Amino acid sequence: DSGVTQTPKHLITATGQRVTLRCSPRSGDLSVYWYQQSLDQGLQFLIQYYNGEERAKGNILERFSAQQFPDLHSELNLSSLELGDSALYFCASSPRLELAEAFFGQGTRLTVV
Amino acid sequence: EDQVTQSPEALRLQEGESSSLNCSYTVSGLRGLFWYRQDPGKGPEFLFTLYSAGEEKEKERLKATLTKKESFLHITAPKPEDSATYLCAVLDFGNEKLTFGTGTRLTIIP
Numbered sequence: 001d002s003g004v005t006q007t008p009k010h011l012i013t014a015t016g017q018r019v020t021l022r023c024s025p026r027s028g029d030l031s032v033y034w035y036q037q038s039l040d041q042g043l044q045f046l047i048q049y050y051n052g053e054e055r056a057k058g059n060i061l062e063r064f065s066a067q068q069f070p071d072l073h074s075e076l077n078l079s080s081l082e083l084g085d086s087a088l089y090f091c092a093s094s095p096r097l098e099l100a101e102a103f104f105g106q107g108t109r110l111t112v113v
Numbered sequence: 114e115d116q117v118t119q120s121p122e123a124l125r126l127q128e129g130e131s132s133s134l135n136c137s138y139t140v141s142g143l144r145g146l147f148w149y150r151q152d153p154g155k156g157p158e159f160l161f162t163l164y165s166a167g168e169e170k171e172k173e174r175l176k177a178t179l180t181k182k183e184s185f186l187h188i189t190a191p192k193p194e195d196s197a198t199y200l201c202a203v204l205d206f207g208n209e210k211l212t213f214g215t216g217t218r219l220t221i222i223p
Contacts, residue, residue, distance in 0.1 A: 002156065033210070043157070043200070045210035058210050090156050101147065102211065104156035 003027065004105035006091050012111045018079040021108045025072055025093030031055075032074040033102060034066055037088040049074055081112045115140045115205050119214035126191055127222050134186040134217045136201030146184050147211060148177050149200040157200055191221045 003026035013019055025032050034046040045058035049068035060066075063081075068074045078085060088109050092102035116139040126132055138146065145164050149157035161170045163179040170177050174195065176187045186199055198218045202211040 002158070004156070042215040043202075043211075043213040045212070048210065056208070056210055088154075092156075101159050101162050103159060104149075106156050107154075109154070 002103040002105065004091060004093050004103050006089075006105035006108050008108060009106065010109050010111075012113060013081060015081055015083060015112055017081050017112075018077065019081065019110065021076040021078070021089050021091075021110075023074045023076070023091030023093075023105060025074070025091070026095075026103055029093035029095045029103075030072065031094045031102075032068055032072070033092040033094075034060075034074070034076050035090045035092065035104075037090060037107075038086075043090070046076070078110070083112050086110055086112045115203055115208070115212040117201055117203055117212055117214035119199075119201050119217050121217060122215070123218040123220070125220045125222060126188075128192060129190050131187070131189045131191070133188070134199055134219070136184040136186070136214055137182060138184070138201070138203045140203050140205045140212075142206035144204045144206050144208075146179055147202045147204070148175075148184070148186055149202065151198045151200055151216065153198075160199075188219070191219075193221045193223050195219065196221045 005024040007022045030051045033048045035043045046060040048056040066076045088107045090107045092104045094102045118137045120135045148160040151157045161177040166181045178185045198216040200216045202213040
């Protein structure tokens with residue numbers, strides 16, 4: 001158990017819908033990262049938050065957004081969903097701004113039908 | 114742009130048969146190279162961080178080494194429970210994101 005909690009574990013939704021994925025980082029970790037993992041691609045970095053502020057952005061679509069709340073949990077919002085958004089979405093946390101090592105949650109498997 | 118290439122894509126070994134996995138990388142300035150293990154349907158599990166060429170780290174049957182262009186994950190006398198996908202990732206200076214390779218899927222046959 002990495003200490004990073006993601007909910008829900010599985011999500012099935014229709015195209016055009018909007019979903020919210022939730023992540024609770026390890027106790028004391030200020031940085032939260034979101035990654036997408038598709039079958040045909042490796043882990044792709046989406047976005048990073050540190051202590052409530054956005055710090056880095058990767059290949060995140062405009063339809064996707066995220067935020068980190070004062071209690072340090074984070075949410076990833078995916079809207080106008082398309083079939084190609086089906087993937088595993090992972091959250092990771094680390095204690096510092098500089099990424100020494102990241103601990104990953106178990107992921108949310110999103111299926112868009 | 115940072116690039117990470119892992120080889121082979123898949124590797125099948127008999128139990129006890131030692132081998133190595135390769136991770137070649139291109140970065141402007143390496144801050145760290147990371148190895149993770151990922152079981153199917155689960156999140157990556159952190160194994161090692163290497164920071165400079167010549168550095169080595171060991172954990173049970175695994176040993177990671179680093180040069181200026183690549184890293185190797187050596188597995189000695191593997192057991193079936195070592196079967197997993199092994200991911201390599203790099204962190205560049207001035208960059209907060211890990212760039213991952215696509216992994217090596219390792220299968221250990223009893």
